[in-house]
Amino acid sequence: MRLLLDQHYSPTIAKELRNRGHDGASVEEDAHLRDRGDREVWSHALAEQRAVLTEDVRGFTLLVREWTAAGESHFGLIFTSPRAMPRRARTFGLYVERLDA
Numbered sequence: 001m002r003l004l005l006d007q008h009y010s011p012t013i014a015k016e017l018r019n020r021g022h023d024g025a026s027v028e029e030d031a032h033l034r035d036r037g038d039r040e041v042w043s044h045a046l047a048e049q050r051a052v053l054t055e056d057v058r059g060f061t062l063l064v065r066e067w068t069a070a071g072e073s074h075f076g077l078i079f080t081s082p083r084a085m086p087r088r089a090r091t092f093g094l095y096v097e098r099l100d101a
Contacts, residue, residue, distance in 0.1 A: 006054035051076035
């Protein structure tokens with residue numbers, strides 16, 4: 001799995017995914033992506049052939065609609081909810097387990 005974690009997520013999750021053999025990257029690990037907007041994150045994920053993990057349903061859905069309307073494909077989006085999967089240090093393992101599965 002090639003995955004880019006949006007800025008909402010700890011780089012610890014990406015690191016643990018790498019430890020399990022996945023190609024996980026984090027916006028927070030990349031100084032060029034940190035504090036960039038959704039469009040830049042999306043473009044980076046496309047260039048690296050990565051799916052994006054994000055809570056930003058509205059922003060990324062708009063980008064996907066634009067992209068697919070232009071006849072382009074992408075590598076996927078994984079949406080999470082802060083209600084179902086809170087982003088706290090004690091839930092990092094939950095993210096890793098679910099993404100690994």
